[in-house]
Amino acid sequence: MNNTHQEDQQNFESIFISRFSNRSIKVPDYQRAYSWETKQIDLFIGDLVNPANRHGYYFGHFIVEDSGSHLELVDGQQRLTTVILFLVVCHIKRPELLSQGMFDLLTRFETVGYDQPVLRCLIDKSLALIKTCGTARPEDEAIIESLGLSKESFTLSQQRMALAVWHFHRAFEKGHLEASQIPDYIQMLAGSLCSCHIAKDKTVAVNIFEMHNTRGVPLKLIEVVKAKLMKAVYDDGGPQRDNDIKAIQAEFAIIHAFEERLSASSFRGEMTLEGILRHHLRVVDDGIKKSRDEMDKPAKNANTDDLIHHISSKLEAARTSTASGNKRSTYAKALAVELRKSVQIVCDFLPKWDSSENLVGDVMILHRGLSCEFFLLVCRKLSSEERQFDGTVSKDTLRLWEKLLFTHDFHGRYHNLKGARDDFPRLFSELGQDDGSIAEVIEKYVKKGFREDRTGGDLQKVVLDDLDNEESKKRFLNRAFGWWRGKIIYALYKYEISQREDLRRIMKGTISVEHILPQEWQWDWIEKDDCPPKAFASEQDREKHRREFSADVSTFIDGLGNLLLVTREENSALSNEHPAQKSYLHICNGGSYQAHEANRERWRNSSNWKSLIQVRGEQIFDFILNTMLK
Numbered sequence: 001m002n003n004t005h006q007e008d009q010q011n012f013e014s015i016f017i018s019r020f021s022n023r024s025i026k027v028p029d030y031q032r033a034y035s036w037e038t039k040q041i042d043l044f045i046g047d048l049v050n051p052a053n054r055h056g057y058y059f060g061h062f063i064v065e066d067s068g069s070h071l072e073l074v075d076g077q078q079r080l081t082t083v084i085l086f087l088v089v090c091h092i093k094r095p096e097l098l099s100q101g102m103f104d105l106l107t108r109f110e111t112v113g114y115d116q117p118v119l120r121c122l123i124d125k126s127l128a129l130i131k132t133c134g135t136a137r138p139e140d141e142a143i144i145e146s147l148g149l150s151k152e153s154f155t156l157s158q159q160r161m162a163l164a165v166w167h168f169h170r171a172f173e174k175g176h177l178e179a180s181q182i183p184d185y186i187q188m189l190a191g192s193l194c195s196c197h198i199a200k201d202k203t204v205a206v207n208i209f210e211m212h213n214t215r216g217v218p219l220k221l222i223e224v225v226k227a228k229l230m231k232a233v234y235d236d237g238g239p240q241r242d243n244d245i246k247a248i249q250a251e252f253a254i255i256h257a258f259e260e261r262l263s264a265s266s267f268r269g270e271m272t273l274e275g276i277l278r279h280h281l282r283v284v285d286d287g288i289k290k291s292r293d294e295m296d297k298p299a300k301n302a303n304t305d306d307l308i309h310h311i312s313s314k315l316e317a318a319r320t321s322t323a324s325g326n327k328r329s330t331y332a333k334a335l336a337v338e339l340r341k342s343v344q345i346v347c348d349f350l351p352k353w354d355s356s357e358n359l360v361g362d363v364m365i366l367h368r369g370l371s372c373e374f375f376l377l378v379c380r381k382l383s384s385e386e387r388q389f390d391g392t393v394s395k396d397t398l399r400l401w402e403k404l405l406f407t408h409d410f411h412g413r414y415h416n417l418k419g420a421r422d423d424f425p426r427l428f429s430e431l432g433q434d435d436g437s438i439a440e441v442i443e444k445y446v447k448k449g450f451r452e453d454r455t456g457g458d459l460q461k462v463v464l465d466d467l468d469n470e471e472s473k474k475r476f477l478n479r480a481f482g483w484w485r486g487k488i489i490y491a492l493y494k495y496e497i498s499q500r501e502d503l504r505r506i507m508k509g510t511i512s513v514e515h516i517l518p519q520e521w522q523w524d525w526i527e528k529d530d531c532p533p534k535a536f537a538s539e540q541d542r543e544k545h546r547r548e549f550s551a552d553v554s555t556f557i558d559g560l561g562n563l564l565l566v567t568r569e570e571n572s573a574l575s576n577e578h579p580a581q582k583s584y585l586h587i588c589n590g591g592s593y594q595a596h597e598a599n600r601e602r603w604r605n606s607s608n609w610k611s612l613i614q615v616r617g618e619q620i621f622d623f624i625l626n627t628m629l630k
Helices: 002-008 012-019 038-049 077-093 101-108 116-133 141-146 156-173 179-191 202-213 221-236 241-259 273-283 304-320 328-356 359-366 368-381 395-407 424-431 438-448 459-467 470-478 485-498 504-508 523-529 539-554 568-574 591-599 606-629
Strands: 024-026 058-066 070-075 193-199 511-515 563-567
Touching: 012 058, 012 101, 012 179, 012 193, 024 101, 038 077, 038 156, 038 179, 058 077, 070 077, 077 101, 077 116, 077 156, 077 179, 101 179, 116 156, 221 241, 221 273, 221 304, 221 328, 241 328, 273 304, 273 328, 273 368, 304 328, 328 359, 328 368, 359 368, 359 395, 359 485, 368 395, 368 424, 395 438, 395 459, 395 606, 424 438, 438 459, 459 470, 459 606, 470 606, 485 563, 485 591, 485 606, 504 563, 511 568, 539 606, 563 568, 563 591, 591 606
Parallel strands: 024 070, 058 193
Antiparallel strands: 058 070, 511 563
């Protein structure tokens, strides 16, 4: 009881300033990077200015490992980093206060290793950042240059730290914070009540971390997994326990370092560590899987709880196994190592491979989940050395994989089908066999498909028969989207690439399909731009013409030739403008985007609308048949 009472009476200053005044405070590299954004910063500012917090403000619980030479911050790094960034701005606003004890933290605090140089840069150059920013945001290139950094290496966590500095500065500029009150703000933080556990042993710190962060405190999935694996090793005990925990921490330090590069490495949409973990568990787990049933667990639509349950079940199975060496620590270490490899494959190796063979990125765009699992397998199977993961397949094999993804369900034979349309876990299990040729396995499915009862053993003939006829061509030219919408978007992307236009920027974000002729076209365009405008004998004739013209436009306005890929923001900006008023050169300067410039005047006459749409539609349709299929 006495110890608890003493702990409750601690405050921020007594823990981090008085008691350990001669120790540096470090965030270990296995921790996630700085993740607070403006929402959390605003809450922090709100606490600073709330008079009720001047006496009795509770700043939370901290877990610290005392290594003797320095303190490792096991839990609480987001709050402490925010205090540091706030002190940076306070120093700029009131430099005469630098001698106060709290400012000593600016020289003693170190964040995760991969972000520490930028934190030091922010501490040393924040005045330059603030002067450069004005009303700009700190991720702008001018801001990055003012800090002496490069855009390519400016990670998300570093952006968030710069944003926090900028946001605190703006709060002072707008009067939400007052420079004259800085001593009061600092006194409130220094006197804020805290509870803190000082661990002398790394395994004890890990145990407390797992208990504290998996019982009601929300963490990212990857952090829960890290805590579970370290806890499993701790519970196993043994002479190697400390080394095993350090080994797992080292793997997750690399994983978290790559997390900040995920956005730049993503080919389509947002890539997350949780997404990689999901695909990794399905095809690799603690080592390359072999059987079809193993390749289908956890389920492809598994939620967060399902993924945690899967790992917990594997840990429990290892605990109860009587086989020698099958302790939980064996599984935990193997999973950490293999997951790190998978993260490196996705974040580092695939972008490098794509730079020489862009089909890598293309198939990730076509189907990220299946292609991610495919690459996690083949990069391991064909690696140059046992401990590497740099295996590649030929361009022809990549083309086969693209063709399988594009055609396996791009036909009408699955209408009202009961049961699964495909069985990629079976394909992946065949890829994992030691004597299996990757190209031969894929080619088999490209030829036969997954459901021979529906394809008759000739998938490509089924697809071509379903598309290469006048009825299908008319359908695509007049109404391109059906249940195959994703296939058409990919075909539009590949068509523009064939026209020497790179659409990776568009495909990476949220794709929006632009109608060159807007679905909400206006009657005054026709009556104003028709050359010459039509004259009608009566109002009834005019209305009849309108009905007939509207009916005709409705047959082709959703056709293949009227569709163009843009981002959601660009689609919103283009709105429902007349096609002759639209220019796409700010989006792309080649392909259909450039061709539209030459046709803009033709769009003024509504009698040209149908032919403009259908001519381009026929070109794209022929590309699908002759390039993507035949």
